[in-house]
Amino acid sequence: MPPRRASPAISPVIGTVLLVGMTVILSALVYLLVLAAPPPGIDPSRFQYIRIVAVRQAGDPFTPTCDDSCLILLHEGNAPLGNDGISAVVLRNDETLIANVTTLNGKRFISTKHFGVEHLGGPGSRGSAWDPGEEIWIDLREHAVAEGDLVTVRIIDRDSDLVLSEDTARV
Numbered sequence: 001m002p003p004r005r006a007s008p009a010i011s012p013v014i015g016t017v018l019l020v021g022m023t024v025i026l027s028a029l030v031y032l033l034v035l036a037a038p039p040p041g042i043d044p045s046r047f048q049y050i051r052i053v054a055v056r057q058a059g060d061p062f063t064p065t066c067d068d069s070c071l072i073l074l075h076e077g078n079a080p081l082g083n084d085g086i087s088a089v090v091l092r093n094d095e096t097l098i099a100n101v102t103t104l105n106g107k108r109f110i111s112t113k114h115f116g117v118e119h120l121g122g123p124g125s126r127g128s129a130w131d132p133g134e135e136i137w138i139d140l141r142e143h144a145v146a147e148g149d150l151v152t153v154r155i156i157d158r159d160s161d162l163v164l165s166e167d168t169a170r171v
Contacts, residue, residue: 049076050155050165053135055145069140072122073153077165080129084108085159088138090116091152098144102158104136116141145171 056070071090075081083105090099099116103109106125109117118141124134138153145151148171155165 050074050153050167051076052151052153052167052169055151055169055171069142069144071138071140071151071153073124073136073138073167075124075130075132075134075136077132080131081155081164083125083128083130085157086130086164087156087158089154089156090138090140091154092145093150094152099138099140101138104130104155116144118142147171 051074053072053074056072073088081104084103086104088099088101088104090101092098101109101117101120104120104125105128106120106122109120109125117138119139120136121139122135122137124130124136130136150168150170152166152168154163156162157164
């Protein structure tokens with residue numbers, strides 16, 4: 001029996017090019033998956049997109065419940081959030097805590113300046129659930145934020161202390 005000869009169609013150069021191409025494609029897919037993941041410390045199974053739509057200042061007409069330093073949050077997630085089980089933490093310039101809202105249910109919220117919030121309102125705070133597409137207005141104490149401040153809002157699950165959403169906006 002004669003010895004086998006290598007097939008002339010097999011080339012080490014083509015094999016190397018194919019392996020490099022597959023490696024580049026796989027690494028690009030992994031990179032895209034990492035970009036799509038929620039930030040660290042956020043529970044991915046319960047993550048919701050809450051966005052700061054606007055930060056209103058004194059003299060900016062919007063609503064009677066917002067006088068000065070008012071945050072307007074929009075629920076852009078895909079599932080309702082139970083207002084009684086979530087809270088909001090508001091930070092200024094990534095370090096100073098200016099408000100801690102223990103409930104986003106407007107009927108159970110106690111209006112006081114001592115915790116940094118004067119009023120809580122908007123369609124999302126009127127019931128027991130904050131539905132997608134609804135806004136919540138957090139009216140902070142007067143002059144809580146100034147022009148140029150960086151405001152961060154974290155929505156937190158009160159039972160597990162996990163961050164459900166976080167957004168940052170410049171005033």
